[in-house]
Amino acid sequence: MNNICLRLAYDGTQYHGFQSQPEEHGKTIQGELEKAWKRLAQEEIKIVTAGRTDKGVHAAGQVINFKSAARIPQDKIPIAMNSVLPEEIRILEAKLVGAEFNARTSAYWKRYDYKIENKRTADVFTRLYSLHEPVPLDLNKMRQAAARIEGKHDFKTFSAAGSNAKSFVRTVYHCKVQSSSGYITVTCIGNGFLYNMVRIITGTLLYVGKGKIVPEDMPGILKSRNRALAGKTVSPAGLVLRYIDYDGNRPSSIFEDIESNDLEDLI
Amino acid sequence: MNNICLRLAYDGTQYHGFQSQPEEHGKTIQGELEKAWKRLAQEEIKIVTAGRTDKGVHAAGQVINFKSAARIPQDKIPIAMNSVLPEEIRILEAKLVGAEFNARTSAYWKRYDYKIENKRTADVFTRLYSLHEPVPLDLNKMRQAAARIEGKHDFKTFSAAGSNAKSFVRTVYHCKVQSSSGYITVTCIGNGFLYNMVRIITGTLLYVGKGKIVPEDMPGILKSRNRALAGKTVSPAGLVLRYIDYDGNRPSSIFEDIESNDLEDLI
Structure with a gap:
């Protein structure tokens, strides 16, 4: 075989x-x-x-x-x-x-991108692949909040209520908020993700972007293990499983690429 | 009113x-x-x-x-x-x-873009808005052929068979072939277009790109008024009515923009 x-x-x-x-x-x-x-x-x-x-x-x-x-x-x-x-x-x-390769357990890390279209009127050609959010968003605050998600944490707050995961501990190597031509992309890179985790993180960052909560609230929200304190589970349309690493590359290498020339790849 | x-x-x-x-x-x-x-x-x-x-x-x-x-x-x-x-x-x-404005008759010119995805494997996220063409295309030849379409001509060759247009004479101010990141865009700017005209022009340019015909064949194909000598009517998915001018701007102003910084707008 x-x-x-x-x-x-x-x-x-x-x-x-x-x-x-x-x-x-x-x-x-x-x-x-x-x-x-x-x-x-x-x-x-x-x-x-x-x-x-x-x-x-x-x-x-x-x-x-x-x-x-x-x-x-x-x-x-x-x-x-x-x-x-x-x-x-x-x-x-x-x-x-090799016989021992397993797509799930052999992975070092995964990258998900969530795309938000932050324009007054939705673009009909990207509507299937993004979330339309017409309200202006405070990008700097979103970035400050995203930074507080990085690291090894119990992410129960950011998992679907009723999830039966054995452990809610995951490591998020990077949670970055990028903006280009009216689109905001939330990139999450981690060793694993709970059910709906990226969509709930993005929904929470949208709350921050709109001023409903502040970046300083994030550590408390994380610690609470209370799904109700996080934001909405945003639409699946904006979410893309972008890349899975099996080679042990540094997760940050993705952002080196982006800085050099590849910003468009993110949106 | x-x-x-x-x-x-x-x-x-x-x-x-x-x-x-x-x-x-x-x-x-x-x-x-x-x-x-x-x-x-x-x-x-x-x-x-x-x-x-x-x-x-x-x-x-x-x-x-x-x-x-x-x-x-x-x-x-x-x-x-x-x-x-x-x-x-x-x-x-x-x-x-004003009461005299008529969206059809007040227009100076229209711009259509036809987008071809020229990659081996189709991108699932652009498939609804482009034609996938995996065969490598000779862009220079396509450009030479496109240049021969520009001008005031009888475009019967490039209109759907059985069209009952009163006149087949139109002026194509520009027919340009642009390429970026694996996508080729055929931009046609003219004072009017016959039924299926941009899709048949693009189908004919694809014949040129694949070497089935050469740019030097174009004047004869145009003069023939014979639909059978032109290429296929390509899929509607790749076609976008991009812009209509009511201000009397020079059609070439679009390409000045493109050259400055706006190539992405074309694809």
Whole structure:
């Protein structure tokens, strides 16, 4: 059996999240991938995913792996899969990896970007991939609050109520707020994220941006472990799973790239 | 009666074009605008549009006008209309204009942009707003061919077969091919466009880019008045009605802007 690793992108707008549902609530990314592989290789597979994105959430750099006995050369897999997948899902890269590789547990860190369109009138061409927020936002305050989220903390405050995670402790290496051409991007890089965590963090930063709370409130909100003190869980449309690191790169290397020339990559 | 002029944007993906259909084939931009105005002002209006975009075509700068007896202050119109319109349609600006203003006949020139994504794998986030073309394209040849389209010509070759236009003579002030970050944009600026004209011009430029025909073939293709010699009518998804000029600005002023700093505006 080969261990096949795929990097993929998807527009999650019409999908009921990544993971196949016990009962069918609607089409899922995993379901479409399994169907496509079955059509190509007449083989049932068990997919391991780096991050189970929620309903409506997008990915630009999702990673999965699965064991397969099929004899499809790895460099042919993207084109073959893309020929049978719906156009909302594209395989970007395929490679054979060692038997021990696991898309979830082998990851060092993940990067999510949340995009806010901070313009008076929403742009019809970005509405599916951002949250429209017409009220002017105080970026500096948002940045001060974001800095207080960085570090190793119990993030129960920022997880969906009723979550049954064993531990709420995660390390957020970076929480940065960038702005370009009317779009604000909240980038969260961490070793793992709780259910809805990035969307609740962003909702809380929006409260800060509007002056409902101040950056100095953040440590208390974090410590409270009380979901009710955090902001709203903002729309999934603005969220993209951007990148997963398996090489042990420094998380900050992403911001070095951005500073050099790649700001557009963030928006 | 006031003469109200609106500038608007729309994502045409789900729409059966701008113009209301005699029989109902699906929702139209015009139909949604009339419905929204009726809801706001309890008034039936007759909309004049600058360019009747086809099914699936987008607009970033469509212009319409209509006569109204309603007493809604002009600066309140965009927010009021946007509160009742579907999110695929946004009013960008409203103003009162002179009784003689007509969105169609008062226009000096129009700009359409056609966006081609020239990457091996399609980006899931731009697929609704571009044509994916994985084959490498010869940009220089496309530019040479585009230059031969500029000027006052009979454009019958580049109009949908069976078109019943009275005259096929139009002036194309500029036909430019720009490239940035894997996207190629064909910008056509002219005093008017025939049915499907920009999409057929782009389809023909793609033939040139792929080497099926050479730039030197263009004058003969133009003169032939034979639709069969031109390229395919490419997908409406890549087409955007970008701007309509009512002030008599020089069409080339757009490219001066681009050269200064605004390349991203084109893609």
